[in-house]
Amino acid sequence: MSPRTSEQLEKIRHDRRKSIMDTALEVLAEYGYANASISVIAKRAGVSKGLMYNYFKSKEELLSTIVLDGLNEMFELFDPNKDGVLTSEEFTYFIEEIFKLLSKKRNFYKLYFSLMMQPAVWKLFEARLAEIIEPFMRITIDYYTKKGVENPLLEFLLISALFDGIGFHYVLNPEQYPLDDVKKLLIERFV
Amino acid sequence: MSPRTSEQLEKIRHDRRKSIMDTALEVLAEYGYANASISVIAKRAGVSKGLMYNYFKSKEELLSTIVLDGLNEMFELFDPNKDGVLTSEEFTYFIEEIFKLLSKKRNFYKLYFSLMMQPAVWKLFEARLAEIIEPFMRITIDYYTKKGVENPLLEFLLISALFDGIGFHYVLNPEQYPLDDVKKLLIERFV
Amino acid sequence: MSPRTSEQLEKIRHDRRKSIMDTALEVLAEYGYANASISVIAKRAGVSKGLMYNYFKSKEELLSTIVLDGLNEMFELFDPNKDGVLTSEEFTYFIEEIFKLLSKKRNFYKLYFSLMMQPAVWKLFEARLAEIIEPFMRITIDYYTKKGVENPLLEFLLISALFDGIGFHYVLNPEQYPLDDVKKLLIERFV
Amino acid sequence: MSPRTSEQLEKIRHDRRKSIMDTALEVLAEYGYANASISVIAKRAGVSKGLMYNYFKSKEELLSTIVLDGLNEMFELFDPNKDGVLTSEEFTYFIEEIFKLLSKKRNFYKLYFSLMMQPAVWKLFEARLAEIIEPFMRITIDYYTKKGVENPLLEFLLISALFDGIGFHYVLNPEQYPLDDVKKLLIERFV
């Protein structure tokens, strides 16, 4: 019998990888980083422990892949035409979409918040995160500058603190949080 | 020398307990929750591993004691005369003080944020935290109601998200964060 | 193209087998026995892991094949006309050639020395090695007997210890070892 | 009850440490480096796996402690008055004693030879070994120089190769090796 074609292999690898990442995110969010073991992830993903290491060379790599993927998905919503300029429609769109993402990907945000405070882990994405945040910061500040806001940097700090604070509170108690109302208020006040 | 009185003994116990807690907080913030071991804490506190268990019956108990103590210290600043009514002076005072605390107790807040997201840990103070938060929430909503704010609950959610978001960002990068400016803006907009 | 004849197939098999063995030896010497994995050998030999097992039924077999091949190559230099009698010219020739081999096949000797001391591995060729050594021993003792050496067995033990000792030292530090000088001295003293 | 005195602790630690090292040497020699697991060593030493790490911070450290200890014991026999000059009595004494050690500590030599060829392991003592060997080499060369030997360095290389070669052969087949006869011959020819 001939060996699998490289397309077949590619597909197998891609699917498995995705399924491991999905399961891992679920388990990480459920148990917290400290208590989510490769063992449990593997079992729940229906995969042997050994195979995990065929796809991710360490627990750290698995983790940082998940986190960076999630962050990218999030920041792609910002300034979607990537022209470096934010219109108020784009800003509204970003807020709308990010709130959708927040409820769709609770697990991811749970993980995100828990990881940011763990020094050992934080180092894994510190650099990459700074890179991702920089254009977000610059463009938002430009936006507020054009709007004539008195202190655009502070305005940026407030809204980004709100994003994180709201996310934080939401994932702690998603059932009861009035996400839509908060979103509306945010758009009114900060766009 | 005469044998120590029981008050002296009590004081020794209390001081030692405090010193273990302080060291533990320091180590937890430095290494992160996952990597802070009882061994390291004991060594740094100048105490034997065995003795740790004389003061705290488990690592979990040590942890939750630290966190609850910190939260109490924080919420005692709120409505300081405990008459159940917040004046705008009291509100301003609270914000001022809480920002002082934030920079004085960075380690605590680092720990606080990292723990809030760890399901296993979260369970330890979930109940107690709800209890602490309830009057804070109620009184703040009353405050906004009296001020005629349109949606007092939402206003409360916004400001508390801001507290956490700002704290979160500050502990991630304390050197560069313009804490005072942010505080002023917060008082302007939310008192 | 016409299908390959069975001789061609045989040659391909033989060449590939040889190439796997060469690579394995290289990897074993580079990483040491404990750290040389089939994976690495396969990758470096440009062959799939699975195919390795088509050529050698286990890692052990690959190992013992390499070692026995090397030993054979070595002992073929001894008493080259295979008449069971060693002349002093033949002895000199053997020493000359074995020193050439030593520097040409450093990797092999490195492996050889490391394996000889590993009980699990040693068992694999213990029997076969005894067989190889026996004529070497017998003929050398005859040689010394004829020369009138007082204790031919001891003389044999000394020179064979020297071969191994020199080899041992040489592979530990091949760059600086004065192999040629040592060789000359050996011939002077022991032929 | 009062805690153990530090002398008691010292003794406990010393004894345990020794017993772990003895067992480890035995197991390492029996299974070979590649197959001797901490698990097996712990079990045979009647100790938990965890405790091993209380005494040696890694498998590597355990190993290198054993090896360096053994080497020290060996080289202490050389030039016993440490005046930097070797008399022929001292040389004879050294050879006598080293042969005694060889048969008394077969396990150690077995380990020694197997390790010297493992690149990863070798690095652990390379430096320290060079340091140990240097005076041995210098003093022996002086000795031969005074005796008027033509090429003292070569003479040194020969005798040290013999030491290792004989040791190598002896540990491979200790029952049948005429250690005493070889020793006598060595003294005759090289002192």
Added chain:
DNA sequence: AATGAATGAGGATTCATTCAT
């Protein structure tokens, strides 16, 4: 003949906790 995904047993190591002293 050839591939590499997949397995699973086994390895080194860590650490909260206990307990004899």
Added chain:
DNA sequence: TATGAATGAATCCTCATTCAT
């Protein structure tokens, strides 16, 4: 009260080997 030796379960990770394709 105080010590730190000792435990053992759990963790991450490696690798020879198998097997569907």
